[in-house]
Amino acid sequence: MAIQDSTIDAIPIAFLDVFFGTGGLPSLNLANSCNPTDNATFAGSELPNCSALAADIQTCQAAGKIVTLSLGGATGANGFTSDAQAQTFADQIWDLFLGGNGTTRPFGAAVLDGVDLDIEGGSSTGYAAFVTQIRSHATGASKPYYVTGAPQCPFPDAYLGSVIDAVGFDALYVQFYNNYCGVNNYGTPSDWDFGLWDSWAKTSPNPDIKIYIGAPASTSAATSGYVDAATLGSIATATAANYTSFGGIMLWDASQAAGGLICNVCIVYHH
Ligand SMILES: *[C@@H]1O[C@H](CO)[C@@H](O)[C@H](O)[C@H]1NC(C)=O
Ligand SMILES: *[C@@H]1O[C@H](CO)[C@@H](O)[C@H](O)[C@H]1NC(C)=O
Ligand SMILES: *[C@@H]1O[C@H](CO)[C@@H](O)[C@H](O)[C@H]1NC(C)=O
Ligand SMILES: *[C@@H]1O[C@H](CO)[C@@H](O)[C@H](O)[C@H]1NC(C)=O
Numbered sequence: 001m002a003i004q005d006s007t008i009d010a011i012p013i014a015f016l017d018v019f020f021g022t023g024g025l026p027s028l029n030l031a032n033s034c035n036p037t038d039n040a041t042f043a044g045s046e047l048p049n050c051s052a053l054a055a056d057i058q059t060c061q062a063a064g065k066i067v068t069l070s071l072g073g074a075t076g077a078n079g080f081t082s083d084a085q086a087q088t089f090a091d092q093i094w095d096l097f098l099g100g101n102g103t104t105r106p107f108g109a110a111v112l113d114g115v116d117l118d119i120e121g122g123s124s125t126g127y128a129a130f131v132t133q134i135r136s137h138a139t140g141a142s143k144p145y146y147v148t149g150a151p152q153c154p155f156p157d158a159y160l161g162s163v164i165d166a167v168g169f170d171a172l173y174v175q176f177y178n179n180y181c182g183v184n185n186y187g188t189p190s191d192w193d194f195g196l197w198d199s200w201a202k203t204s205p206n207p208d209i210k211i212y213i214g215a216p217a218s219t220s221a222a223t224s225g226y227v228d229a230a231t232l233g234s235i236a237t238a239t240a241a242n243y244t245s246f247g248g249i250m251l252w253d254a255s256q257a258a259g260g261l262i263c264n265v266c267i268v269y270h271h
Contacts, residue, residue, distance in 0.1 A: 008065060009248070010148075011060060011067050011068070011268055012070040012116040012148070012150075013030060013057075014070040014118070015029060015070050015072060015073035015118065016070070016093075017029045017072070019071070019079070019080075019089060020078075021045060021046045022046050023042075023043075023046075023047075024045075025042065025046075025047040025092075025096075025104070026047060026092070026093075026096070027046040027047050027048070028047065028048055028106060030050065033050070033053065034048050034050035035048055042104055042106070047104070047106055050108075051106065053107055053110070054107050054110040057110040057112070058109070058110050061110075061113065067113055068112055068113050068114040068146060068148065069093075069112050069115055069116065070117075070118050070150070071093075071117055071119075072117060072119045072120060072121075074118075078119070078122050079123050079125065079126070080126025080127070080129075080130070082125070082126060083125075083126050083128075083129035084129075085126060086130040086133070087129050087133040089130060090129075090130045090131075090133035093115065094133075094134065097111075097115075098112055098114070098134070098138075098145060099111060099137065099138070099142070099143075099145070113143070113144070113145060113146055114134075114147055114148070114170075115134060115147055115148075116147075116149065116150060116173070117147075117163070119160055119163075120152070120159065121159070122159065123159070124162045127160070128162075128163050128167045131163070131167045131169070132167055146170045146171070148170055148171045148173060149163070149172050150172070150174070150175055150250075151164070151172060151175065152174075152178070152179060153175055153177075153179050153182065153214075154180075154181055155193055155196040155200065164204060164205075165204070167205055168205040168206030169205075170206070170209065170210070171209060171210040171211070171212060171247055172197070172201075172210075172211050172212065173212045173214045173250035174197055174211060174213070174214050176194075177216050177224060177225025177226070177252070178223050178224055178225055179224075181193045182224060182225035183213060183231075183235055184225050184227055186227075186235050194211070194239055194243060195243070197211045197245070198211060198243040198244070198245045201245035202244075209245065210245060210246070211243070211245045211246060211247055212246075212248050212249060213232075213236060213239060213246075213248075213249050213250065214250040214252060215232055215251060215252075216251070216252055217253055217268070221253055222252065232249065236248075236249055250268070251268045253268070
């Protein structure tokens, strides 16, 4: 599967896994693509210089794809102690990766299209303030910026539940894997809970929010939840027909994807 695939609409780059690192800068671990061990870092920090990826990011953007930065991840040890700290961090993310004018730019000339929150530890403190501050920078900017989240499928999500109730997100890439509510249990109505997410969506701060079915891109990409492409395709078709909030399919992750893509509207995390 090539990342240039025309069925891919958005690519969250995963992950910004350290919020508060050495030298007052965050850090990135993009697995084989760029990480602080194999790649040069900005002086006095553990933030890798991933500017070699700038041209690829800009090529994807020129093809109409949204390229965002995903914060957190399963191994991320992160979080905020206050709303004020979260707002300051949002200012820093804006300057490093988005429309800000910082001089430290880990993706060189590329201006990413937004942020994704994949928060799987710590607490919910500050995330709503973080999103609000990113939105405030984005208001009046020269292009749109997107805020998405990747909650796990049990509803409500332990970390993002109160955050998505408080501030509007553009889309949620719900992780329907590694859990009882995974796509592999689609046939068990008491487990498969897309309907709960759909009901929530309609009364959430952004009632137009789109909910994506997040699924493993390969058998090795998750502990459980993998279904083959044909099965996932038919689940997506049935879900699209039944729930107006359905946005498409998210696959975790591109670096492990095997075989063809089955997405009509597809989000692929790239690690
Ligand atoms: C990061 O380092 C790896 C290993 O040396 C290399 O293959 C990769 O191209 C580097 N990435 C960037 C963005 O410089
Ligand atoms: C980051 O790497 C690029 C080459 O990939 C280089 O031109 C640039 O000077 C580096 N930036 C810093 C701050 O070291
Ligand atoms: C960066 O942008 C801020 C806010 O717009 C502005 O106050 C500041 O002067 C700019 N800095 C540079 C170096 O352009
Ligand atoms: C359609 O939605 C209803 C209400 O949530 C649910 O009971 C039913 O199982 C859904 N059917 C499909 C195919 O998703």
